[in-house]
Amino acid sequence: MTASNEILSLRNLTVDFGGVRAVNDVSLSLQRGEMVALIGPNGAGKTTIFNLITSAVQPTAGEILLNGKSILRKSPDQICRLGISRTFQNIRLFPQMTAYENVELGLHSTPHYSLAEAFVRTPRARQIENDTRKKALELLEMVNLQEYAHARAASLPYGLQRRLEIARAMATSPQLLLLDEPAAGMNEDECNELIELIRKIHQQMQYTIIIIEHHMAVVMELCRDSRIYVLNLGSLLAVGSPQEIQNNPDVIRAYLGERKNARDFSAS
Numbered sequence: 316m317t318a319s320n321e322i323l324s325l326r327n328l329t330v331d332f333g334g335v336r337a338v339n340d341v342s343l344s345l346q347r348g349e350m351v352a353l354i355g356p357n358g359a360g361k362t363t364i365f366n367l368i369t370s371a372v373q374p375t376a377g378e379i380l381l382n383g384k385s386i387l388r389k390s391p392d393q394i395c396r397l398g399i400s401r402t403f404q405n406i407r408l409f410p411q412m413t414a415y416e417n418v419e420l421g422l423h424s425t426p427h428y429s430l431a432e433a434f435v436r437t438p439r440a441r442q443i444e445n446d447t448r449k450k451a452l453e454l455l456e457m458v459n460l461q462e463y464a465h466a467r468a469a470s471l472p473y474g475l476q477r478r479l480e481i482a483r484a485m486a487t488s489p490q491l492l493l494l495d496e497p498a499a500g501m502n503e504d505e506c507n508e509l510i511e512l513i514r515k516i517h518q519q520m521q522y523t524i525i526i527i528e529h530h531m532a533v534v535m536e537l538c539r540d541s542r543i544y545v546l547n548l549g550s551l552l553a554v555g556s557p558q559e560i561q562n563n564p565d566v567i568r569a570y571l572g573e574r575k576n577a578r579d580f581s582a583s
């Protein structure tokens with residue numbers, strides 16, 4: 316692959332929160348269309364990496380390039396328009412709104428007509444509204460939530476809310492999709508459905524995807540043809556194929572410090 320296929324480059328990123336070094340000299344390079352995972356014990360700095368990429372946190376040192384251009388100090392709006400979208404570890408839906416309305420809001424974050432046009436309902440505005448409705452329903456269908464379109468987000472079981480978050484993140488037509496623990500709280504069957512879903516949207520939408528996940532079976536399956544980055548205490552501990560990572564003594568040691576995840580890790 317040529318260098319021009321590189322979509323994202325994190326270069327020597329460091330983040331200090333007061334006395335805590337949450338991220339320490341981390342570099343990572345992603346080719347367009349890849350799906351990679353970012354794993355590591357609790358507090359390793361994984362979510363902070365997503366916060367850096369989406370400009371919610373600024374690095375103490377280092378650089379972030381999207382398609383070869385720096386995206387440091389961009390506003391969240393600009394980041395969204397540049398084609399980066401994410402889901403959140405702690406679900407951030409509008410609980411009183413319906414599933415459909417949550418996705419529709421994401422679609423309106425990139426409005427294509429003015430308020431005045433919307434007010435007088437010009438044919439163009441009406442056409443865009445129809446397109447928006449169609450697109451929102453398509454996105455719900457893509458994550459298998461079409462039958463819940465008019466259910467309030469808060470009334471959906473946890474696993475379905477996570478899928479709704481993915482649909483909402485897709486609404487901004489990203490080129491880079493960041494999924495922060497999409498399988499959190501899911502049982503084995505739900506995890507298997509999620510694997511199929513993420514694989515499907517990766518193939519159909521041709522997104523580049525980074526997935527943070529503690530469910531090792533999900534990570535190993537989704538990255539079987541790519542690679543996994545392992546963070547520990549803010550630093551990159553290892554990068555490799557699922558098999559390399561599972562057999563890496565440093566990685567096993569890092570996970571053994573944390574009982575629950577060590578169990579997940581060895582079980583996969």
Ligand SMILES: Nc1ncnc2c1ncn2[C@@H]1O[C@H](COP(=O)(O)OP(=O)(O)OP(=O)(O)O)[C@@H](O)[C@H]1O
Nearest residue numbers: 332335337355356357358359360361362363364404
């Ligand atoms: N805004 C913040 N202010 C201060 N400290 C923070 C902030 N965000 C994260 N941290 C700290 O940085 C470290 C890394 O946190 P981060 O949330 O990135 O970990 P993580 O790998 O996502 O963990 P988990 O698997 O539990 O989600 C932790 O020590 C955390 O307490």
Ligand SMILES: [Mg+2]
Nearest residue numbers: 361362363404
């Ligand atoms: Mg996290």
